[in-house]
Amino acid sequence: MSTPETKARTGQDVPELNSAMIGFLNDFRDFQADIKTRIHKQEERLTMLDRKTMIAGRPALATSAEAEGAPHQKAFEAYLRSGDDDALRGLHLEGKALSTAVAADGGYLVDPETAAVIKSVLKSDASIRSIANVVTVEATSFDVLIDHGELGSGWATETGGSIETDTPQIERITIPLHELSAMPKASQRLLDDSAFDIDGWLAGRIADKFARAEAAAFVNGDGVDKPTGFLTHPTVDDAAWTWGSIGYVASGADGAFASADALIDLVYSLGAEYRGGASFVMNSKTAGTVRKLKDGDGRFLWSDGLAAGEPARLLGYPVLIAEDMPDITSGATAIAFGDFAAGYTVAERPDLRVLRDPFSAKPHVLFYATKRVGGDVSDFAAIKVLKFSVS
Numbered sequence: 019m020s021t022p023e024t025k026a027r028t029g030q031d032v033p034e035l036n037s038a039m040i041g042f043l044n045d046f047r048d049f050q051a052d053i054k055t056r057i058h059k060q061e062e063r064l065t066m067l068d069r070k071t072m073i074a075g076r077p078a079l080a081t082s083a084e085a086e087g088a089p090h091q092k093a094f095e096a097y098l099r100s101g102d103d104d105a106l107r108g109l110h111l112e113g114k115a116l117s118t119a120v121a122a123d124g125g126y127l128v129d130p131e132t133a134a135v136i137k138s139v140l141k142s143d144a145s146i147r148s149i150a151n152v153v154t155v156e157a158t159s160f161d162v163l164i165d166h167g168e169l170g171s172g173w174a175t176e177t178g179g180s181i182e183t184d185t186p187q188i189e190r191i192t193i194p195l196h197e198l199s200a201m202p203k204a205s206q207r208l209l210d211d212s213a214f215d216i217d218g219w220l221a222g223r224i225a226d227k228f229a230r231a232e233a234a235a236f237v238n239g240d241g242v243d244k245p246t247g248f249l250t251h252p253t254v255d256d257a258a259w260t261w262g263s264i265g266y267v268a269s270g271a272d273g274a275f276a277s278a279d280a281l282i283d284l285v286y287s288l289g290a291e292y293r294g295g296a297s298f299v300m301n302s303k304t305a306g307t308v309r310k311l312k313d314g315d316g317r318f319l320w321s322d323g324l325a326a327g328e329p330a331r332l333l334g335y336p337v338l339i340a341e342d343m344p345d346i347t348s349g350a351t352a353i354a355f356g357d358f359a360a361g362y363t364v365a366e367r368p369d370l371r372v373l374r375d376p377f378s379a380k381p382h383v384l385f386y387a388t389k390r391v392g393g394d395v396s397d398f399a400a401i402k403v404l405k406f407s408v409s
Contacts, residue, residue, distance in 0.1 A: 094132070098216050098374065098385070099209045132221045133370050139225035144339050146236035146248070149297050150362040151396065155195070160365035162191040162396040189261065193365045195392040196244050200227030203382040220372070224387045236364070236393050237342040245393030248362055248401055249344075253351055255409075256287045261398050266351060266405040273348040273406050278311040278319055284355050284404045285333055292357035292400045297329075297336045299354040301343040308332065308353070351403040361400030366391040 140147060153160060165188055202223035208214055232245070239247040248264065256265035267284045270276025288296060300308065309320035309330075321331050329336040335355070344350045367390040375384040395401065 095216060098220065098372075132217050135218070135221040136225040136228065136370065139222075140229055140232065144341070145229060145233035146299070146338075146340060146358060146362055146393075147232060147364050149299075149338055149358040150236070150364050150393070151359050152364045152366070154368050155365050156367065157195075158390075159192050159194045160363070160392065162193065162363055164189045164191060164397055191394065191396055193245075193363060193392045193394045193396075195365060195367060195390040197388050198228055198231055198244075198391050199386065199388045200224045200231075201384050201386050202227070203379055203384045205382050206376070207381075209383060220385060220387075224370075224385075227387075228389070232391065232393075233340060234342045236362070237340060239393070241394070245364070245391065246395070247393075248354070248395050249351060249403070251395055251398070253403060253405065256402060259399075264351075264395075264398060264401055264403055266403045268409050269404055269406045270408065271406070272408055273346060273350070275307075275311065275406075278313060280404060281308075281311070281319065281333060281353075284353070284402055285335070287402045288356060289399060292360060293335075295357040295359055296355055297338050297358060298332050299338045299340050299343060299356075299358075300352060301341045301345065302339055303345050304343065304352045305330075305337065305339055307346060346406050349405065349407050351405050353404040354401060355404070356401030358401065361395060361397045362393065363396040364391065364393045 141152075200223065202220065204216075204219070209216060235245040235247060237247045237249055239245045240250055252263040253266045254260070254263045256267055259265035265287060267280065267287050269280045285293065285296075309318065311319050313319060319333055320337075323330055329338065331337065343354070344352050346352045370387065370389045373386040373388075375386060378384055
């Protein structure tokens with residue numbers, strides 16, 4: 019039972035307790051503020067370090083674009099939507115974004131992000147480009163120097179005289195660049211819609227047109243205002259093969275396989291130095307026939323890729339499905355096998371131009387996109403074909 023003395027003592031303790039609590043809370047707030055200040059300073063240090071690292075690790079053009087809030091992309095989009103080229107001209111004059119420089123003959127170079135999307139689609143498309151040697155040039159043509167001769171050698175004794183050996187034979191192949199174009203169109207109303215992703219739409223349309231035109235030319239192009247396809251060159255029996263032609267192996271039957279052995283003969287008609295990087299090339303219809311073939315023990319020669327995105331394999335070699343390859347018919351060279359990285363070269367200029375035309379197809383706006391690209395066989399020994407004939 020509490021006494022008056024106890025109650026008085028308790029009443030005196032209450033203010034002291036309150037004062038202690040207030041002091042504790044004030045100290046805790048000061049502690050919190052100090053911690054927050056320290057964390058903020060640490061974050062500022064890390065941010066500055068990240069910026070220095072990023073600036074040191076990327077090209078100056080990317081740094082400039084990021085510092086300016088990517089003005090080249092905004093200016094390019096304004097040009098596509100409304101034809102406003104003031105921003106593009108300003109960028110060109112101030113030298114902030116060379117990627118959108120005003121072309122002397124009209125039109126503007128494509129925004130780098132849009133160009134990257136187009137290049138990515140072309141590279142991943144089912145085209146010879148994906149397995150060929152692709153080079154970027156600033157000139158109107160590209161020269162390939164090929165040594166297709168054997169450098170002579172001989173044994174020598176300590177006292178015997180040296181014998182003269184053969185010298186290598188150098189072949190120069192010139193690949194001219196041709197203009198590849200696409201002309202997608204959109205209504206002005208659609209372009210005025212701010213929610214419309216015009217960059218993505220344009221990149222997709224251009225990439226689709228370019229991919230189909232390129233794929234056809236790399237296989238069957240006649241070299242007139244377009245690349246020269248590898249099947250355009252003369253084909254001769256591989257036993258009589260000479261430089262400048264593509265060697266073929268006969269299937270043994272007219273317009274059909276005499277047996278699966280023809281594929282094995284095709285593989286080993288290619289030199290050992292090329293087989294390590296070789297691929298089969300055929301269209302889907304031919305692939306449907308080939309994947310039914312079996313060896314003498316009843317095992318399929320064809321095997322699907324083990325993981326998503328991996329190509330199917332035939333006799334252990336990857337298969338590229340290129341729809342521009344011919345079907346299996348009498349005398350057709352429907353299957354190619356070779357090291358296309360050595361055997362076929364695609365040369366292209368890095369710039370891709372777009373000219374906006376709001377007048378020719380009213381009420382639509384045309385976008386005339388062009389790039390320069392060429393292609394041709396660079397090593398005739400690196401590619402062989404299977405000809406569906408008796409001999």
